[in-house]
Amino acid sequence: MSDTPEPPTDAQSIPDPTDGPQYCAYTDYRSGEVPEDAVVPKNGADSEGHERAVWDALFEVEDPEMPVSVVDLGLIYDVAVTEDDAGTHAEVTMTLTYTGCPARDMLLDDVREAAASPDGVDDASVELVWSPVWSVEFVSEAGREDLREFGVSI
Amino acid sequence: MASARLGAPGDLSEREREAVEALLYQLADDEFVVADRYTDWQCQGPTLEADIAIANIAQDELGHARLWYDLLQDFGYEETELIWEREAEEFRHATLCEQSFESGDWADAVVRSYFYDVAEFLQVEALAETSYPRIADRIEKVNGEEHYHREHAQNWLERLCEDAEGTRRVQAAVDDLYPYALTLFEPTAKEDDIVELGIRPTPLAQLREEWYDLTGAFLDGLGVSVPDREALDDLVAEETGRDGSHTDDWQRQYNELTYTYRMLDRTEARRLMADPDEV
Numbered sequence: 001m002s003d004t005p006e007p008p009t010d011a012q013s014i015p016d017p018t019d020g021p022q023y024c025a026y027t028d029y030r031s032g033e034v035p036e037d038a039v040v041p042k043n044g045a046d047s048e049g050h051e052r053a054v055w056d057a058l059f060e061v062e063d064p065e066m067p068v069s070v071v072d073l074g075l076i077y078d079v080a081v082t083e084d085d086a087g088t089h090a091e092v093t094m095t096l097t098y099t100g101c102p103a104r105d106m107l108l109d110d111v112r113e114a115a116a117s118p119d120g121v122d123d124a125s126v127e128l129v130w131s132p133v134w135s136v137e138f139v140s141e142a143g144r145e146d147l148r149e150f151g152v153s154i
Numbered sequence: 155m156a157s158a159r160l161g162a163p164g165d166l167s168e169r170e171r172e173a174v175e176a177l178l179y180q181l182a183d184d185e186f187v188v189a190d191r192y193t194d195w196q197c198q199g200p201t202l203e204a205d206i207a208i209a210n211i212a213q214d215e216l217g218h219a220r221l222w223y224d225l226l227q228d229f230g231y232e233e234t235e236l237i238w239e240r241e242a243e244e245f246r247h248a249t250l251c252e253q254s255f256e257s258g259d260w261a262d263a264v265v266r267s268y269f270y271d272v273a274e275f276l277q278v279e280a281l282a283e284t285s286y287p288r289i290a291d292r293i294e295k296v297n298g299e300e301h302y303h304r305e306h307a308q309n310w311l312e313r314l315c316e317d318a319e320g321t322r323r324v325q326a327a328v329d330d331l332y333p334y335a336l337t338l339f340e341p342t343a344k345e346d347d348i349v350e351l352g353i354r355p356t357p358l359a360q361l362r363e364e365w366y367d368l369t370g371a372f373l374d375g376l377g378v379s380v381p382d383r384e385a386l387d388d389l390v391a392e393e394t395g396r397d398g399s400h401t402d403d404w405q406r407q408y409n410e411l412t413y414t415y416r417m418l419d420r421t422e423a424r425r426l427m428a429d430p431d432e433v
Contacts, residue, residue: 098217098299099218099220099295099296100213100215100216100217129291130221130292131291131292133298
């Protein structure tokens with residue numbers, strides 16, 4: 001394997017396509033960490049009451065393509081439960097990994113139904129947001145385990 | 155001077171809202187129509203990888219179309235009125251997007267995506283400074299899904315221009331598509347407001363200059379020539395799309411796009427089957 005070129009080691013060394021044809025520019029694997037002051041994703045660690053119940057239900061919702069929870073995938077940005085005369089309402093704020101996601105409606109429906117499922121929660125709605133942009137660093141340690149077991153390198 | 159930040163969808167003045175809508179229709183229709191055209195190449199690409207790549211690029215652009223149509227839905231429009239029941243002449247995409255492909259000519263597909271993706275890159279870069287928060291929230295996501303489109307087109311252009319026959323085909327596609335590519339920078343009726351209100355602070359005319367410099371330098375390096383800068387104004391295709399004028403190719407594409415919807419006599423975009431939870 002001595003003829004194998006060394007892979008690039010950082011973003012700057014990814015070849016400029018205008019230098020000549022490059023057939024595999026992405027051989028660079030990096031890992032990063034979510035900054036400590038990051039506001040998303042959330043996992044409901046400190047939640048209680050109805051919100052705790054909603055988070056528990058969301059942990060049961062899996063990505064349609066891979067056996068990993070949407071919470072561990074880092075898609076859930078917030079859960080808020082409010083009560084008024086109309087009842088108890090859960091509002092989930094979430095993102096998707098990809099704008100062209102063909103399972104978008106299915107996933108949003110699954111999340112909405114799960115959020116409305118706990119006893120004492122009357123209904124739920126989902127707001128889809130694209131900022132902050134999801135990145136692979138948002139996947140939790142448990143999610144990484146699930147993905148590795150499934151055969152995805154992360 | 156930086157423009158004031160605009161408010162939420164429901165808080166816009168009539169002038170602001172009309173300008174935002176005009177820009178969104180232009181962005182969404184470009185993405186939707188070019189994506190649909192790319193799918194003509196699905197299962198026809200010259201190699202398996204090329205096939206998968208262009209299908210994936212089509213999927214990206216459909217995703218971006220959806221992001222922009224979503225923001226039109228903020229104003230109360232439904233998917234049916236935005237796409238399936240909108241009249242063909244109400245679409246505002248540039249006529250580059252709708253051109254049918256020269257049969258079997260991969261250079262046509264590559265040159266088109268190169269022209270389109272450089273223009274989109276410049277447009278997205280300009281929108282990073284937008285005064286409309288709903289667009290600002292989406293720009294970084296779109297940008298992250300765009301850069302490899304340009305890499306793809308540039309790599310293919312380089313491969314095609316490695317020999318004389320390939321270069322000839324690229325040159326022919328450049329010559330044919332150039333008048334339509336210029337329509338990407340033709341203004342809608344609301345261009346002045348779009349710029350003044352800072353929704354896209356950079357005028358399309360300036361984006362065209364940047365596009366001309368970028369694409370011209372790259373193609374020149376491959377031995378492919380482009381028109382003189384002074385000739386551009388006269389070269390723009392008569393049908394620009396931005397004012398609702400389109401080429402015959404669009405009517406055919408529109409008929410095909412909406413065929414199933416009409417054939418099934420849909421009055422709404424229904425599901426294939428009832429939701430089992432609701433039965």
